[in-house]
Structure formats: structure tokens, C-alpha cells
Amino acid sequence: MQKLLRIKRHMKVRKSISGTSKKPRLAVFRSDKHIYAQIIDDTTHKTYLSESDINGKAAKSEKAFEVGKRLAQKAVALKIREVVFDRGGFLYHGRVMKLAEGARAGGLKF
Helix, strand or coil, X not given: CHHHHHHHHHHHHHCCCCXXXXXXXXXXXXXXXCEEEEEEECCCCEEEEEEXXXXXXXXXXXXXXHHHHHHHHHHHHCCCCECEEEXXXXXXXXXXXXXXXXXXXXXXXX
């Protein structure tokens, strides 16, 4: 039931959010144990970058911050500075918020 509600929220948000070549979409997916992020151009249906956490002893929120930071550093190397943040139907809280903070710390604007 929870998954269905999240998908409904995500579809509502995706009606108004779209990534372009100048301002691609930073999409976030969070599972129980891991977090994944992608930078996507919706006009050409191309994924520029993707990043996920690696197994380790750090807390999940710390891993999420590092994922955002690594993704932002790779994006800046590809001359992507601005993105549209797509939280994937998840609340902007906890690991999703930490990933966004890490992306901002790495140099992305949204």
C-alpha cells in the first residue's frame, strides 16, 4: 500500500517536473538499505550520470550525503551546474534531504 501511495505522489510531481539538456533532472530513489541518484535529460531520454552508495560501516544518512557529493562532482566535470530535483515521491526528509545537501555541497544548484 505504501509503495502505491509513493508512486501516486511521484506521478503528481512528474507532471510538472521535466529535465532538459540545459537543466537536467536529478532523480532520487531510496530503498530500505540503499540510495540511488541519476541525472537525466527527459527530452532526449538519456541518463548522463548515476551514482549509488557503497557498502560500508557509515550511517545511511552519511552515505546519502556522499552519494550526492560524488554525483555533483561528476556533474560539474561534465559542465552540468543546474538541475531540477525530483525526490521520487519520497518526503524531503532524512536521506533524501542529505543527498540534496551533498549535491549542493558538491556544486550543483537547484
